[in-house]
Amino acid sequence: MKVLSASSYKRMPWKNGGGETVEIAVSPENASLADFDWRVSMATVATDGPFSSFPGIDRTLSILQGKGMRLMIDGREPVLMTGGTAPLPFPADAATTATLVDGPIVDLNVMTRRGKLAHMVQRVALDHPYRAEALGGTTLALCHGGAVRLTAGEATADLAAGDTAILEGSAAITIEPAASAVVFLITIDTPAG
Missing domain, CATH: 2.60.120.10 (Jelly Rolls)
Structure with a gap:
């Protein structure tokens, strides 16, 4: 068992430059946003807007803090995500836009390379x-x-x-x-x- 303290997480800009993400863990170690097999991170979403696209990646999103956000995922009905909502899986390469309910939120993102991991x-x-x-x-x-x-x-x-x-x-x-x-x-x- 390996324990990671919250203070050890790596802070970096979003892939699309629209905010900041806190990388909890990634595999292989030190992998970039283009070549990871899996990645677990937290992001602060402070404004409405599009999600970064990750071709060939599956994502699950959960709300950690804040009032929530409405997600518009291409090909699906809009969904309201709050701290009490079950984690939501969706393709990270589907066009996705978020609208905040009432102020910033922090979300948890789990991503895996499609076909290699689930x-x-x-x-x-x-x-x-x-x-x-x-x-x-x-x-x-x-x-x-x-x-x-x-x-x-x-x-x-x-x-x-x-x-x-x-x-x-x-x-x-x-x-x-x-x-x-x-x-x-x-x-x-x-x-x-």
Whole structure:
């Protein structure tokens, strides 16, 4: 298990130059925006406008802070995303525009290279211990709110808000909140089938 503290994340401009993103983790390590296999990041969206296009990439977006935003994704009905909305998967190369509901938001983006990897994102609100199974590939646990103790096999880590643990391979995972907490569980693996 590798633990990344919130203070260690890398800040960089958006691909389209319209804002700033905070890169939590990327694979391979030090990959650019053009050649990553997977990437997990947070972005502050302060104005309405288009999303950066990432050809050949699948994306899942979640709202971390703010009132939310309405997404217009080419070929789909508009969708309102808020902090309570389930993570939304969509192609990162589909033309996408965002309209803020009421002021800036911070979102969580998980992206994988289509055909090579697939991912799933779960938002889990905890007030008691939670058990999950890492079935292989890479699992990331981002502590969004509160604090948690994460145990996977013999490894244990305490995560404060904003910290992330990265696990490789299969393991039983137990997440114990200090009080109440919100954790985003992200699994990245080769596509099924």
